[in-house]
Amino acid sequence: MSALPARADAVVIGGGVIGTSAAYHLAEAGVNTVLLERGSLGGGASAHTAGMVRTYFPGDPDTGQRAVRSLNAYHDxxxxxxxxxxxxxxxxxxxxxxxxxxxxxxxxxxxxxxxxxxxxxxxxxxxxxxxxxxxxxxxxxxxxxxxxxxxDGLDIVRGYAAAARNHGSRLFTHTPVTGIDDDNTVHTPQGSIKAGSIVCTAGPWSGEVASMASVDLPMTPxxxxxxxxxxxxxxxxxxxxxxxxxxxxxxxxxxxxxxxxxxxxxxxxxxxxxxxxxxxxxxxxxxxxxxxxxxxxxxxxxDASPNNTAFIGEDPTRRFLYAAGFTGAGLCQAPAAGEKLRDLLIVK
Missing domain, CATH: 3.30.9.10 (D-Amino Acid Oxidase, subunit A, domain 2)
Structure with missing residues (x-):
């Protein structure tokens, strides 16, 4: 395994369908991006689904809107x-x-x-x-x-991962995050990396990752x-x-x-x-x-939020972005979530 670079504009934590989408959309926009995955790509929640993408979510047109945008992206x-x-x-x-x-x-x-x-x-x-x-x-x-x-959700993960690499993103598997400093230095057993922005897409572990950065993300696996x-x-x-x-x-x-x-x-x-x-x-x-x-x-x-609607946003106190709480519907929203994270990061 190659060594972690000393720094990156964005460090994405989590290599499932949301994380690889984020890495692709950021790298495609010219952001120097590193992705850290604690296991294998797509080995978490992305691999444990019914393998369906849909646009109708009863009582939740906001999720439906992201799903419509995402389905269009999958067709393309x-x-x-x-x-x-x-x-x-x-x-x-x-x-x-x-x-x-x-x-x-x-x-x-x-x-x-x-x-x-x-x-x-x-x-x-x-x-x-x-x-x-x-x-x-x-x-x-x-x-x-x-x-x-x-x-097949793993086809989406692999496609985004390959495209992210083609745009210069570096993806590290079997590299769990063990700590995050106040200056956005991310620590792993393979070394440390200074992040201009942290992007948390760690699925059920998103709350744990956020707490390392003193960010409150009310997740309930x-x-x-x-x-x-x-x-x-x-x-x-x-x-x-x-x-x-x-x-x-x-x-x-x-x-x-x-x-x-x-x-x-x-x-x-x-x-x-x-x-x-x-x-x-x-x-x-x-x-x-x-x-x-x-x-x-x-x-x-x-990963589940209190109202089963995904969190996609940025902490107001530091450069810590997140997309979590998809409750098993990450496949349906991954392209739109990656686009939103990209837009949040590059507007500043």
Missing amino acids: FARHTAAPLALKRLGFMALFTDEQEIADFEATHQAQQAAGVQVSLISAREASGLNPLINERAVLAAAWSPEAYHV RSMEMLFTDIPPSPHRELPMTMHAASGLRIRSWKDRILLAMGAPKAGETREAWLGRIAGHLGTLFPALDGIGLHRAWTGDF
Whole structure:
């Protein structure tokens, strides 16, 4: 491994999808950039997702606006990074089982459209036409957003990393940050580097990194477990990602199985009880999956803010920028987050 340089205009801490996007956008703008990653690139939260990018986030048009900008960037990814993405359109659906959920959708629909999000309210019958596993009688209506795609998150990380290097950025893996001085000197086991600006994109560790710099970033790491079903008894066509608005249960096709998630056990809840809650929702909403075997696919920690909306900004007291709190939706917002960090850094 080559030695750390003595200084850099920007030191990005964290080499997931947000960090590599930041490194690319900064280097492409002519900023002397170094990225430090404690493990391997994309080895954290970026690797533990359902592999979907979407633009509709119920009740959150601000996130939708970043996601729309990001999806446009992914469609144009190859031109900027020379790394084409295999985007496969699946669509995204949120199932409403309570009248208030429908009212909430209608209250924010105009704002979603103004943000560029393509989403409409459809009937339970229309929803079951898009996903035949749905029990029409258990659903009142659904939100349907066709702009949702399967993508390999590591392809995004690798594409941004290669493009960042092509623009002169230096990326160091297996280089954890151990301390940050008041003058923005960043310490690692491989040496120290003086940063003109620090850019924190460390995912679940963002709060820990921020505290090293005496910056308060109210992050709460949250566990997420993805599950595979057994192979369903009847073959199914490829399904859109489908979310139950009330519980957060999400399912989508994954080869010959179903991939699903519903957070992780609550405090004091056993894993068996949590799996029982999932099984209950599956039996009600998707009767064909009633009683199907569930198996751990992968687990991971995600960075979460108190209101589940990402923090992207700069500390008022020092040159410390941050983008964190994406709660597993970093893939959906990475290009826009990198652009925002670049703009924050170069305007001064």
